[in-house]
Amino acid sequence: MAILIRKLRKLKNILSVQEFMTRNERSKTYINYWRRIMKNKIETESAPKALGNYSQAIDTGNTIYLSGQVPLDPNTMELVEGDEEQIRQVFKNIQAVCDAAGVSLDDIVKLNVYLSDLSVFAKVNDVMKELFTEPYPARAAIQVAKLPLDSLIEVEGIIVKK
Missing domain, CATH: 3.30.1330.40 (RutC-like)
Structure with a gap:
């Protein structure tokens, strides 16, 4: 998860706010999916x-x-x-x-x-x-x-x- 956060921080610097939010929402979905599986x-x-x-x-x-x-x-x-x-x-x-x-x-x-x-x-x-x-x-x-x-x-x- 720390790697994902670092990647998102790098992306935030190069992407527009809209692009970042779209990718960020997909990442949240991915993280929540694994949290459900792992709990x-x-x-x-x-x-x-x-x-x-x-x-x-x-x-x-x-x-x-x-x-x-x-x-x-x-x-x-x-x-x-x-x-x-x-x-x-x-x-x-x-x-x-x-x-x-x-x-x-x-x-x-x-x-x-x-x-x-x-x-x-x-x-x-x-x-x-x-x-x-x-x-x-x-x-x-x-x-x-x-x-x-x-x-x-x-x-x-x-x-x-x-």
């Missing part, structure tokens, strides 16, 4: 349905963006009880979305972990150590005032396909 929704019934107007994940070709997962049981859509159980459920949900996308947890390159209580951070580390292999994904852990459905944890991530 695919990933959805599975093995993970909780979205609680709002968003997708469980979006595949853009080489990169998959995982929406935040909270510790809901996908069958009942209810929050699981207990700190460690909530942490494990979030990663089960992420695993289910990864399976639907044809990737594994080891393909995750970045995680953002949101916690309503930072005192469970060590438990998150323990669970992640069981589920992930080195090199571990880059990660941020952030304490927040409140999470959806009063859950303890929400995790979002980025996957790069091998």
Whole structure:
């Protein structure tokens, strides 16, 4: 896309405004076509349905963006009880979305972990150590005032396909 923009900038200098706009509109159509092709929704019934107007994940070709997962049981859509159980459920949900996308947890390159209580951070580390292999994904852990459905944890991530 950067190459296309550079070419358009060069063309702008030599073409009349009308010629540029005509070519620019064709370029926009071309870019929008590829954006539609390269933006695919990933959805599975093995993970909780979205609680709002968003997708469980979006595949853009080489990169998959995982929406935040909270510790809901996908069958009942209810929050699981207990700190460690909530942490494990979030990663089960992420695993289910990864399976639907044809990737594994080891393909995750970045995680953002949101916690309503930072005192469970060590438990998150323990669970992640069981589920992930080195090199571990880059990660941020952030304490927040409140999470959806009063859950303890929400995790979002980025996957790069091998």
